[in-house]
Amino acid sequence: MSSSPAGQVAEVELIPDFASLLRQHQRMVFTIALHMVRDPMAAEEIAQDVFLKLHQELRSMKSSAHIEFWLRRVAVHRAIDYERKHRHDPNVALEELQMPAKEEPGTDPFLARRLQALVASLPEKARAVVVLRYQEELMPEEIAALLRIPVGTVKSHLQRSLAMLREKLGRTLGEVSL
Amino acid sequence: MKRLEEELRAALKREDPPLGFAERVLARAAAQAHQRERTRWARFRDAFAIHRLQWAAAAVVLAVIAGGVGLRIEQDRRAEGEAAKRQVMLALHIASAKWQVAAREINGQSNARTATPHDETENHE
The missing domain is CATH 1.10.10.10 (Winged helix-like DNA-binding domain superfamily/Winged helix DNA-binding domain)
Structure with missing residues (x-):
């Protein structure tokens, strides 16, 4: 319900460039992957893949909140996929x-x-x-x-x-x- | 429960990725973008190269179709011309016949007119 001009301006949010997004969210994505797979090297690999995917999909992102939501979801799912591929004793x-x-x-x-x-x-x-x-x-x-x-x-x-x-x-x- | 949750928050706090992480991602992203651009062009080029024979066959088929259509148009045009010519000839024939009939009638009447005074003189005698 943001019918005021201020609300309309807030909706038209400029998405930062990829490098800024990377620096802003790298800790979040890396740590989600780390706590999911418990291996820092695998976590870096997963985090890199997540950001490369973001680089491809950046044009379809609607807002910063959308990007944050997307990054968390993709990081979790990539980590689960990695776990299934490299399944070992939990x-x-x-x-x-x-x-x-x-x-x-x-x-x-x-x-x-x-x-x-x-x-x-x-x-x-x-x-x-x-x-x-x-x-x-x-x-x-x-x-x-x-x-x-x-x-x-x-x-x-x-x-x-x-x-x-x-x-x-x-x-x-x-x-x-x- | 509260304490366990606090300990979990402390244990699962965010950590910095290894040094140079962002630079490695940026380098891979640049390489990926470059590769994507190359792939797009290569895909177009390969599509043309692989299907060269099909392209040639399609061109021949198109040329044959275009030639056939052109020939048909030319034939129709000629047929229309012939029909028009026949109609003109027929109209000329009709006009000529009518003209001949009219000319005969005119000639007949003038002959009759020149013959009449001679007959009258003959009658007077």
Whole structure:
């Protein structure tokens, strides 16, 4: 309902050039891929493919929000495709996981790595839901639109994943009460 | 639950891609665009080269069709000309016959007129 001239101006949004979009969204796309496939080299390959696809499709993009939505969806689906092609044991050992590039002060690096490993062991759809919810801070409705699944399915994936993570984390760390 | 969610947010925070990531993507995008442009031209050229025989056959067929149509048009034009000529000849024949009939009648009347005074003199005698 933006019938005012200001609203009309806002609708005619100029899309930034490809290099600006790349620099703006590279962290998001790379990290989605990294948390989905758990391999930095594979994550870079997936992220590169996602941006090359964007380069081809840029003319069909309607707005910056559309681009962001599109990038998240394509990154998740490319990561799932990669996983299916290079299927291996989802129960990743801690040693296989890369250390984060920078440790945030106040966070427990061991707990963070353990959580990453546990998230990586989730089924692909549940993993995508958890990554989009806690990395991208998306609401269940947004995740449902992005993954094209019902909102109820997103919520049940979240509940079951959190329950499983809490149980596995408690089993591993014993004394941790989350 | 809240604490687990906070720990998840911390564990799944965004990270920087490896150094030079953007430059590598830009280089690949440029190469891809170049390749796409080349492919488009090559596809056009190959389509013409591969189907050269078909193009030639199509050209021959088109030429034959065009020749046939031209010949037919010429034949129709000639036939129309012949018909027109026949009609003109027929009209001339009719006109000539009528003229001859009229001329005979005129000649007959003038002969009769020149013969009448001679008869009168004969009657007076």
